[in-house]
Amino acid sequence: MNVLQVRDLTKRHGRKHNLVRAVDGVDLDVPAGQMLAVTGPSGCGKSTLLNLMAGLERPTGGQVWLAGERIDTAGERALARLRRRSVGFVFQSFHLVEELTAAENVELPVLLAGGSPRAAKRRAGQLLDQVGLADRARQLPWKLSGGERQRVAVARALANEPLVVLADEPTGNLDTAATNEVLRLFADLRAMGQTVVMVTHDARVAATADRLVSMRDGVFVEDTWLGGGSGWLDGLFAMGD
Numbered sequence: 001m002n003v004l005q006v007r008d009l010t011k012r013h014g015r016k017h018n019l020v021r022a023v024d025g026v027d028l029d030v031p032a033g034q035m036l037a038v039t040g041p042s043g044c045g046k047s048t049l050l051n052l053m054a055g056l057e058r059p060t061g062g063q064v065w066l067a068g069e070r071i072d073t074a075g076e077r078a079l080a081r082l083r084r085r086s087v088g089f090v091f092q093s094f095h096l097v098e099e100l101t102a103a104e105n106v107e108l109p110v111l112l113a114g115g116s117p118r119a120a121k122r123r124a125g126q127l128l129d130q131v132g133l134a135d136r137a138r139q140l141p142w143k144l145s146g147g148e149r150q151r152v153a154v155a156r157a158l159a160n161e162p163l164v165v166l167a168d169e170p171t172g173n174l175d176t177a178a179t180n181e182v183l184r185l186f187a188d189l190r191a192m193g194q195t196v197v198m199v200t201h202d203a204r205v206a207a208t209a210d211r212l213v214s215m216r217d218g219v220f221v222e223d224t225w226l227g228g229g230s231g232w233l234d235g236l237f238a239m240g241d
C-alpha cells in the first residue's frame with residue numbers, strides 16, 4: 001500500500017517574468033514503511049514538495065493522496081484533522097513551544113486530537129523514553145541541547161501515531177554529535193516500519209534512507225534505491241553509547 005501518492009504535482013509562485021515553478025510536475029509513490037530522502041540544491045523545491053504532501057500548502061495543479069484520501073482538494077477542516085492525526089512534521093528549527101516542558105510539548109498533539117490528559121501523559125512518557133529523553137521530560141526547551149530538542153520534536157511528531165513522518169532538514173541546525181543522535185533515532189523509526197519522507201542537504205543523513213530522490217528546478221532527476229541503508233550507520237552504532 002502506498003501511504004503517499006503524488007501525481008503531476010505543481011506549485012507555482014508569481015506570474016509572467018516573476019513565475020517560479022517551485023514544484024513542476026512531480027510523480028511519487030511512497031510505500032508503507034519506506035524511508036525516503038529528498039535532496040537537491042537550495043531552492044529546488046524540496047520544502048514546497050514536503051509542505052504540499054503535509055497539506056500545509058495548496059498545489060497549483062496535480063493530486064496528493066494520503067492513505068488513499070485526496071488531500072489537495074480537501075476542505076480546511078478535513079485538512080486540519082489529517083495534519084493532526086495522519087502526519088507528523090519535523091521542522092529544521094524544532095518549533096517547540098518554549099513555555100512548555102519537553103513532556104508537555106509531546107502531550108500537546110494528543111490533547112489537540114481529543115485525547116485525554118492521562119492518555120497524553122502516558123504517550124509522552126513512552127515517546128520520550130523511546131527517544132532517550134525520559135530524564136529530560138520536565139525541562140523547558142532552552143535547557144536542552146540541539147540534539148535533545150530535535151529528539152523532542154521527533155517524539156512530538158510521533159505522538160498521534162502518524163501514517164507518515166515528514167521532516168524538513170531535521171539535522172540542518174545541528175552539530176555532528178547532535179546529528180548522530182537524530183540519525184540514530186531515524187534508524188530506529190525505519191526499523192519500526194515508520195514511513196518517513198525527509199528533506200536533507202546532508203549526504204550522511206541521506207545515506208540512512210531506503211531510497212534517495214534528487215530534485216532540481218522542481219523536478220526529480222534521480223530516484224535511487226539504497227537497499228536498506230548504508231553500512232556506515234552500523235559502525236556508528238557499534239561505537240556509540
Ligand SMILES: Nc1ncnc2c1ncn2[C@@H]1O[C@H](COP(=O)(O)OP(=O)(O)OP(=O)(O)O)[C@@H](O)[C@H]1O
Nearest residue numbers: 013014020021022041042043044045046047048049
Ligand atoms: N511563497 C513564495 N513565494 C514566491 N516564491 C516562493 C515561495 N515559496 C517558495 N518560493 C520559491 O520556490 C522555490 C522552491 O523553494 P523551496 O523552499 O521549496 O526550496 P528548497 O529546495 O526547500 O530550498 P532550501 O534547500 O534552501 O530550503 C524557490 O525558488 C523559492 O524562492
Ligand SMILES: [Mg+2]
Nearest residue numbers: 046047048168
Ligand atoms: Mg527548504
